[in-house]
Amino acid sequence: MTTSPLEVFIRFRPATKASKDIVVEPNNSNMSVINPINKSKLNFTYNEVMQNATQEEVYSKVCKKSVQHVLDGYNSCIIATGQTSAGKSYTIVGDEALTYKTRGMIARSIEEIFKTAESRPGVNFDVKFSVIEILNDKIVDLLQASSKQKQTDPPQIMESNGKQVIKNLTQIQLHNVSEGLELLFGAESCRSTGSTTQNPQSSRSHVIYLITIRQSSRTEDTIAATESKLYLVDLAGSEKMQSDSMSSYINKSLAALEQCITNLAQNQVHVPFRQSKLTHVLRDCLGGSSKTALIACVRPDEEFVLESIQTLRFAQRAVNIKTEAAVNVINRMFEAGGDQRQINSQVTQAVSEALEGQGGIGQLQAKVLRELEAENRKLKAEILLITGAEAKFQATEQDGLRKQVDNWVADAARLPELQSRADYQFCLEYMKQKIQSQPSSNSLRLNLASPPQLLTQINANANTQQVQQSARSDSKAQPSSRGATRTYGQIAESNGLSVSTKLTFEMASTLKNDEKKLDLSQTHSGDKLEADENDRFELFRRSENGTELSKELQGARTLTKSLKEEQKSVEGEVKKLGEEVNKKKTVLAEKALVFKQNGGENANQNVVNFQQNQNQVKLLDEMQKMSTDIQQTVNKIDQLIQKREQIQDQIDTQKIKEEYARRKLMVAFEAYCAGLNKKSSQVVKDNSEEKENLLYSTILNRTKQRK
Numbered sequence: 007m008t009t010s011p012l013e014v015f016i017r018f019r020p021a022t023k024a025s026k027d028i029v030v031e032p033n034n035s036n037m038s039v040i041n042p043i044n045k046s047k048l049n050f051t052y053n054e055v056m057q058n059a060t061q062e063e064v065y066s067k068v069c070k071k072s073v074q075h076v077l078d079g080y081n082s083c084i085i086a087t088g089q090t091s092a093g094k095s096y097t098i099v100g101d102e103a104l105t106y107k108t109r110g111m112i113a114r115s116i117e118e119i120f121k122t123a124e125s126r127p128g129v130n131f132d133v134k135f136s137v138i139e140i141l142n143d144k145i146v147d148l149l150q151a152s153s154k155q156k157q158t159d160p161p162q163i164m165e166s167n168g169k170q171v172i173k174n175l176t177q178i179q180l181h182n183v184s185e186g187l188e189l190l191f192g193a194e195s196c197r198s199t200g201s202t203t204q205n206p207q208s209s210r211s212h213v214i215y216l217i218t219i220r221q222s223s224r225t226e227d228t229i230a231a232t233e234s235k236l237y238l239v240d241l242a243g244s245e246k247m248q249s250d251s252m253s254s255y256i257n258k259s260l261a262a263l264e265q266c267i268t269n270l271a272q273n274q275v276h277v278p279f280r281q282s283k284l285t286h287v288l289r290d291c292l293g294g295s296s297k298t299a300l301i302a303c304v305r306p307d308e309e310f311v312l313e314s315i316q317t318l319r320f321a322q323r324a325v326n327i328k329t330e331a332a333v334n335v336i337n338r339m340f341e342a343g344g345d346q347r348q349i350n351s352q353v354t355q356a357v358s359e360a361l362e363g364q365g366g367i368g369q370l371q372a373k374v375l376r377e378l379e380a381e382n383r384k385l386k387a388e389i390l391l392i393t394g395a396e397a398k399f400q401a402t403e404q405d406g407l408r409k410q411v412d413n414w415v416a417d418a419a420r421l422p423e424l425q426s427r428a429d430y431q432f433c434l435e436y437m438k439q440k441i442q443s444q445p446s447s448n449s450l451r452l453n454l455a456s457p458p459q460l461l462t463q464i465n466a467n468a469n470t471q472q473v474q475q476s477a478r479s480d481s482k483a484q485p486s487s488r489g490a491t492r493t494y495g496q497i498a499e500s501n502g503l504s505v506s507t508k509l510t511f512e513m514a515s516t517l518k519n520d521e522k523k524l525d526l527s528q529t530h531s532g533d534k535l536e537a538d539e540n541d542r543f544e545l546f547r548r549s550e551n552g553t554e555l556s557k558e559l560q561g562a563r564t565l566t567k568s569l570k571e572e573q574k575s576v577e578g579e580v581k582k583l584g585e586e587v588n589k590k591k592t593v594l595a596e597k598a599l600v601f602k603q604n605g606g607e608n609a610n611q612n613v614v615n616f617q618q619n620q621n622q623v624k625l626l627d628e629m630q631k632m633s634t635d636i637q638q639t640v641n642k643i644d645q646l647i648q649k650r651e652q653i654q655d656q657i658d659t660q661k662i663k664e665e666y667a668r669r670k671l672m673v674a675f676e677a678y679c680a681g682l683n684k685k686s687s688q689v690v691k692d693n694s695e696e697k698e699n700l701l702y703s704t705i706l707n708r709t710k711q712r713k
């Protein structure tokens with residue numbers, strides 16, 4: 007057990023008009039404020055006062071250590087407090103736009119946890135995520151709320167083996183950072199917010215983000231494992247608020263928190279943790295076995311000096327609190343017993359449900375199958391739409407191009423209206439095919455000999471198109487009905503495709519626009535085309551950079567393909583197991599009927615017919631075994647469905663990587679064409695931040711879309 011004082015940090019939000027009465031000493035630990043009411047000077051000392059710290063710096067100074075404690079098996083907690091609009095949510099979650107660079111402590115902690123998990127291959131990591139909202143002194147399960155599933159029993163604070171647990175709280179297992187972000191953004195969208203005088207998006211509730219990590223050895227045969235928790239707490243703003251009931255609950259709970267902190271700091275025996283749900287949930291973090299840090303957010307503006315003093319005083323009191331943290335070892339033998347007890351009770355329940363003739367298993371199974379079938383239908387429709395829409399899109403565009411080439415061949419003055427390099431390449435190919443089929447056509451040869459005219463046309467069109475596009479977006483006009491001017495994204499959207507699919511379309515479209523922006527005149531010297539586009543691409547593909555990038559793209563595509571195959575096989579397995587469960591359920595129901603007709607459980611007391619009694623016992627035994635078997639299969643189906651979802655997420659991510667690889671290849675090709683091969687390695691520098699950014703915003707968009 008280690009006794010550690012609560013660490014207290016102050017974070018200043020950038021001020022609009024900074025007060026000269028708030029002064030931070032050069033050691034960044036001491037600070038003073040002149041009280042505007044009586045002009046007295048108030049001095050404060052904290053672990054650190056951060057004035058212009060970035061999110062990254064705040065994470066390293068305040069949170070990184072806490073995450074490390076949790077990874078070492080201790081509970082840790084970070085509480086963000088302060089007046090409304092001082093930057094509490096900004097610190098814990100990130101800014102409203104939820105950008106990657108300004109992501110808050112939660113996203114960074116999850117990243118760190120998975121990074122550590124990767125570096126400890128001998129340790130089994132089980133990471134779970136929960137989000138608790140305390141609204142009007144009631145506990146709300148935000149993951150349950152964001153899942154849109156029917157509300158089960160509300161979360162309740164309970165005591166178990168001397169520890170505080172929250173019963174009925176949704177805990178979702180994370181397998182990677184993306185899953186964590188998805189849950190975080192989903193929960194955020196369900197959080198209660200309202201408008202205050204200073205913050206139009208003020209948090210009207212306290213939110214506690216809970217990450218639970220269970221670690222056990224993969225290799226050693228030890229019975230001990232650790233389970234530790236990281237609490238990240240974003241309190242509601244402490245403002246002189248309106249006198250509505252919500253504000254009154256917020257003020258009461260903050261007053262209760264202040265009271266607890268005062269009593270703890272003065273080492274008083276009684277600490278009124280049960281006075282509010284907030285203090286009750288935070289009991290272990292403040293008075294128990296957790297390493298805790300407080301980050302008090304301050305707006306150092308002239309107009310908020312009084313509020314700042316209030317926050318600083320509260321934070322100063324917390325400096326004196328000490329907690330006693332201990333590594334949370336759990337005993338697996340006990341756990342195993344617990345699991346067994348749970349299984350036994352499930353069997354009893356399953357049998358009794360079968361006896362009732364309206365099995366929970368049956369319902370669950372039907373639900374699982376319904377969901378799977380619906381998912382399958384959606385998937386098939388989506389695939390059909392993608393392929394159909396894309397094919398239609400391409401067909402319309404290509405038909406138009408062929409027609410234009412035919413017109414040009416008939417009349418050399420009618421230059422085709424080409425808008426991209428791809429158009430140009432398509433036309434050249436088409437002309438080549440025509441020459442092969444009509445070798446004697448002089449006009450064709452003539453036209454093919456003057457491709458620079460085509461190139462000039464492409465550039466002119468690309469420029470006009472850009473101007474038109476910006477004019478269109480300024481006026482927010484609807485896209486034109488002409489197939490070629492509709493973006494892939496618009497097609498996807500109008501067909502109701504998912505965001506990940508839409509994103510892929512959008513990327514294809516962006517890529518197309520990028521191609522349009524290229525200055526093709528650089529690609530060629532003089533009037534004569536040096537080499538056919540295809541030949542140049544072939545040459546590039548064989549070059550060192552080209553080979554490497556082609557391989558990367560190919561690799562990404564192969565991985566997507568194999569993930570899709572894996573997903574298909576999981577779906578097949580679920581279907582097979584579903585059919586198996588249905589058959590077993592019918593047999594179980596028949597046995598249950600016989601059991602019931604023969605007197606049910608009372609038959610045990612019927613000593614008159616010993617044989618019948620024996621048969622009933624045997625039947626009950628068989629039924630219990632069958633129901634265990636069914637339950638296990640249903641659990642397996644559940645796991646497989648979850649696996650399918652995870653694969654889907656991997657596919658989505660993979661698609662982004664694929665597009666990124668494609669983009670790199672295209673950029674490198676352009677650089678090659680422009681004779682910039684030497685610089686191409688810089689141009690296509692593997693910018694991991696760009697990749698992360700792309701992933702972060704994709705997940706955010708996907709979550710928003712689901713809401």
Ligand SMILES: Nc1ncnc2c1ncn2[C@@H]1O[C@H](COP(=O)(O)OP(=O)(O)OP(=O)(O)O)[C@@H](O)[C@H]1O
Pocket residue numbers: 018019020088089090091092093094095096097100101102202205207208209210241242243244303
């Ligand atoms: N350190 C900072 N740097 C830049 N912008 C910040 C910073 N802190 C806060 N902001 C911005 O100030 C606004 C209010 O911040 P935030 O919502 O985090 O305040 P809050 O303390 O959680 O308020 P409330 O309690 O009312 O919910 C947001 O637009 C946020 O992006």
